[in-house]
Amino acid sequence: MYTDSHCHMTCDELYDPLDEVLAHMSEVSSCMIMCTTEEEFLRALHIKKSDPRFKVAFGWFPGDARDIDEEKMQLIENYLKQGLIDVLGEIGLDYYWDKSFNDVQQTLFIRQIELANTYHVPISIHMREATKDCLDILRAHARTKIIFHCFSGSPETMQECLKLNSLISFAGPITFKNARHGPDCVKACPLDRMLSETDSPYLTPVPYRGKRNEPGYVRYVEEKIAQIKDLELEQVCRQIENNFLSLFSN
């Protein structure tokens, strides 16, 4: 049974054919739905209510930092207070698209980490072209469990991330022919510190690369991990699911 620790199942691209997406994930036993809007979050809560395989994450994405006002911060805090958010995320820093508001992203990132500390929930980190600032902020502020989602850094960066007692999550790019650091990181990451994810509808793994991604395809990520680490698939899947569930036990 497979674990998709990060998918955007309630975004429009996957929510419209939801029955189809669910039908394809009969072998997925644990799944976390990432929400970047309140609409996606309410859809995800609805799915979770009738299906215990699901966890729900909600947080303001760094790219949206300029649009996050006090009212939106309050919204997140209210849901945290009610215990409806399992993981705060994805939060972090993304300097790839636009470097003009790095400071706004940093302020939002720190505020969300502090909310996670207050309500004792893990955080899911989106880090792109911002490794140093991101790790500096996490070292200074983070007090709850950390997931580095869709890890794509170097093995050296991964070691720095592991020092923060985090879990490293691998996605479809490790299956690509031109995968840069991915396979080296998979090899170097202890099995009890890793997660698998799809980040669907993006980053579709081989053999479906180029098509729309969905949670059921996480099997190709876990198969690749087993292959790279030269381990039994069953052992890999069992440990990854344990790692995922350990985020929610104290």
Ligand SMILES: [Zn+2]
């Ligand atoms: Zn994502």
